[in-house]
Amino acid sequence: MTEVVVDGRTLSYGDVVAVAHHGAQVTLADGMLPRLTRERAVVDEAVDRRIPTYGLTTGLGARSSYALPRTELDAFSVRTVRGRANAVGDPLPTPVVRAALLARVNGLAGGGSGVRPGIVRLLVDLLNARVHPVIPEVGSIGASDLCQMAHVGLVVIGEGDAEWSGEVLDGATALRRAGLTPAQLGPKDGHVLCSASPLAAGVGALALHEAGAVLTLAQAVTALTYEGFRANTSPLDARVLALRPAPGQSRAAAELLALLAGGELTDPRTARRVQDPVSLRCAAQVHGAGYAALEFADAALAPELNGCGDNPVVLTGADDNPEVPGGTSEIVSSGNFHTPALALAFDTLALALTQTAAISAERMRRLLDPAVSGLPANLSPYGPERSGFAPLVKTAQALVAEIRMQAVPVCIDPRQGADAVEDDSTNAALGARRLTTMLTRLRQLLAVEAVVAVEAVDLAAPGTLGRGPEFLYRAVRKRVPTLDDDRPHGVDVETVSRDILGSDDVRSTLNALAGEAT
Numbered sequence: 001m002t003e004v005v006v007d008g009r010t011l012s013y014g015d016v017v018a019v020a021h022h023g024a025q026v027t028l029a030d031g032m033l034p035r036l037t038r039e040r041a042v043v044d045e046a047v048d049r050r051i052p053t054y055g056l057t058t059g060l061g062a063r064s065s066y067a068l069p070r071t072e073l074d075a076f077s078v079r080t081v082r083g084r085a086n087a088v089g090d091p092l093p094t095p096v097v098r099a100a101l102l103a104r105v106n107g108l109a110g111g112g113s114g115v116r117p118g119i120v121r122l123l124v125d126l127l128n129a130r131v132h133p134v135i136p137e138v139g140s141i142g143a144s145d146l147c148q149m150a151h152v153g154l155v156v157i158g159e160g161d162a163e164w165s166g167e168v169l170d171g172a173t174a175l176r177r178a179g180l181t182p183a184q185l186g187p188k189d190g191h192v193l194c195s196a197s198p199l200a201a202g203v204g205a206l207a208l209h210e211a212g213a214v215l216t217l218a219q220a221v222t223a224l225t226y227e228g229f230r231a232n233t234s235p236l237d238a239r240v241l242a243l244r245p246a247p248g249q250s251r252a253a254a255e256l257l258a259l260l261a262g263g264e265l266t267d268p269r270t271a272r273r274v275q276d277p278v279s280l281r282c283a284a285q286v287h288g289a290g291y292a293a294l295e296f297a298d299a300a301l302a303p304e305l306n307g308c309g310d311n312p313v314v315l316t317g318a319d320d321n322p323e324v325p326g327g328t329s330e331i332v333s334s335g336n337f338h339t340p341a342l343a344l345a346f347d348t349l350a351l352a353l354t355q356t357a358a359i360s361a362e363r364m365r366r367l368l369d370p371a372v373s374g375l376p377a378n379l380s381p382y383g384p385e386r387s388g389f390a391p392l393v394k395t396a397q398a399l400v401a402e403i404r405m406q407a408v409p410v411c412i413d414p415r416q417g418a419d420a421v422e423d424d425s426t427n428a429a430l431g432a433r434r435l436t437t438m439l440t441r442l443r444q445l446l447a448v449e450a451v452v453a454v455e456a457v458d459l460a461a462p463g464t465l466g467r468g469p470e471f472l473y474r475a476v477r478k479r480v481p482t483l484d485d486d487r488p489h490g491v492d493v494e495t496v497s498r499d500i501l502g503s504d505d506v507r508s509t510l511n512a513l514a515g516e517a518t
Helices: 013-022 032-048 070-084 094-109 117-128 146-156 171-177 189-194 198-229 238-242 249-260 283-305 340-368 392-406 428-460 467-477 490-500 504-515
Strands: 003-006 025-028 088-091 136-138 161-164 167-170 313-315 330-332
Touching (some): 003 094, 013 198, 032 094, 070 146, 070 189, 094 198, 117 189, 146 171, 146 189, 146 198, 198 283, 198 340, 198 467, 249 504, 283 340, 340 392, 392 428, 467 490
Antiparallel strands (some): 313 330
């Protein structure tokens, strides 16, 4: 994908990935600028008529009852940006900044903000010229991403810092070298640049896209472990699952069977045990819960990514949105900036990923236990004088510990903003950001399981592998040799995590094999 057309309504996770990671160009859809022009006319009229309007003709937060002098409105926009650029910490990675910029552009293109059209064009130009505002990583409590997005606003007006062509420059220099001109802010523009939750939406889109891929990887690695363990697949029987149709479990079971197709294990009579440990026997239930959590998160993120999170919002009549009755142009107070469902969904997904991580580590441990697996202790061909894969258990447990720590819910953390006015917030941006860390650790954990599972397959020596395990086994064995004597395993895990489980080609193939279930 080389171009993403933004219309405020149809931005997908794939679009966000294309712009954030692959540098796709951004274009505003036809009709966007005229809509923005109509909305701006409503703002200008409110200013001319001196209509009391939050953040436009009045102050913000606890100062919302203070009427701003007409001559101060432009300067107030600039002060709004400068006064809220208070984020701290390391700069966010460039893909995250690009995802946030794209999410904000899309939210503005969809209507409701009343921003000057030139501001939206400049944000698009920043993306296409690869001028990336430096945004510190900590500062949002989920009541809009104010203190972080204000750093974008600084660059828009030629202040702050930005990365361009691999160099961090002051905002004015970065714009000049990219052939761009700083914007002159008018009434409401500064507030718009800081408003809504584009960090939560942009990072969330990247995280949910990755979460879907990682859950498929978990399925594939589980199928590989099934082969090494010679697992019993009778719990995957659709008739069994229909007796208690828990969310997602039928999908997960069908995918596991699709991955195992072509091998011996699809016939439960080839299993080595009548009943396996829960980490194998109930993988469909756990991974199915992950799919259900992902669907919940998707339902919560879609309107945030393709909606207006501004306050107040500008309405120009039913011609802009036929689904909304009424044709009066006005500016209305809004609660659309508040993201409790999104934060709750991110927390739910974090907990589901932790469940997935926990059983991955346990499956790996079961493979090392000869009393359960029927394989040599620690999968070493030499006996007790060798460590085999036993020390790798500590790495797996350390990864699970980090994942579990990251899963602590953030949406119920007590916090407040402006006194007596902003008395609740959601931490949605934090909830999205920690998912990125969790998914990296989970992929590393799955790599641990995969490294051990291929060794188990070698020792179990099944006659025929399923298509999914066969593909993954060959991919791992191309990079990781069979265990002969004790050796460092960390480098093998990193290789599998980065070059195999992180490979778009591998993911595409495994996704296609799992998708044969449908």
